[in-house]
Amino acid sequence: MKHDKLIKIGDIMEVEITGLQKYGAFVKFGKYRGLIHISEIKSSYVADIHDLVAVGQRCQAQVIDIDEYNSKISLSFRTLEAHPQTHHMQRKFHFNNPTNKIGFKPFNEHLVSWTKEQVSYLKTVKGIAG
Known part of the structure; x- marks a missing residue:
């Protein structure tokens, strides 16, 4: 599916978890599919993703990257934490700077x-x- 520009980096989406692997959670939202890498599940260390999320669970996630060439969308729970680690401020800079290419x-x-x-x-x- 070619990215149709309806979503952009920084958007917060309601997602449903459709699958779990040791490296992350596959999600769907509307007509889109995406991945939340295990490093984006939460700021602290995650030993087993199955301890934190389950297939069928619905939650909020933020779009952090869109790979238009491969039609892949990366999302994060981590950026929505109340007090995320430093990377949140770095990503916030990228979201608010339209001239910055990521x-x-x-x-x-x-x-x-x-x-x-x-x-x-x-x-x-x-x-x-x-």
């Missing part, structure tokens, strides 16, 4: 130039022929 798209945009720089470096400094 996510997979900027990485893809820069990958070609980074590769060229690395090849050039290897040719000049390391003496590798190419």
